[in-house]
Amino acid sequence: MPSISARIPDEDEQALAEVAALLEEDKSTVIRKALREGLSDLRVRRAVERYQTGDISTNEAARIAGVSVAEWLEIARERNLTTQLSPDDLETDAESARDL
Template identity: 45%
Template sequence: MGSISARVPDDLEEELKTFIDEERLDTSTAIRKLLSEGLDEWRTEQTLERLQRGEVSFNKAAELVGVDTWELARLAHERDITWVGGDHLESDLDDI
């Protein structure tokens, strides 16, 4: 397992301490949890943007995000993303 060191502003450190106390976690576990959740959110947003631009098929986007197609449809709907298009429609239908 790698190690990361970072300096953070005082207000962010205070908020982290509150998170650690409320979640009853040690510092390393708390930081790993927050980093993982943040990267998951980032990956989801990036993939949804790629889906909207037509760079990935719907099924590929679901795979990249790590969710089933129903969950990806919900996420796309929440962000008003149109994903049905001619370029990937045939491959999406084949995958179903």
């Protein structure tokens, strides 16, 4: 497993120690979990932004978010997302969904 070194502000180190104690885990484990969850959230956020503006299709949004099309559709439903995609784009997405 590669190693990464980073400097963090004192208040973040204190928050890290508090969360580690709360979860009863060491700080390295908490950092790995936080990084994994944070990266996932960032991917979803970017996919939401691009999907909402109509830049990308459902399939592309799912790819960017790192989830299946079915999971993306659930995310979109939960967030009441609308898109500016053309009918052709929507038909392509529907065909892909049917193939699942």
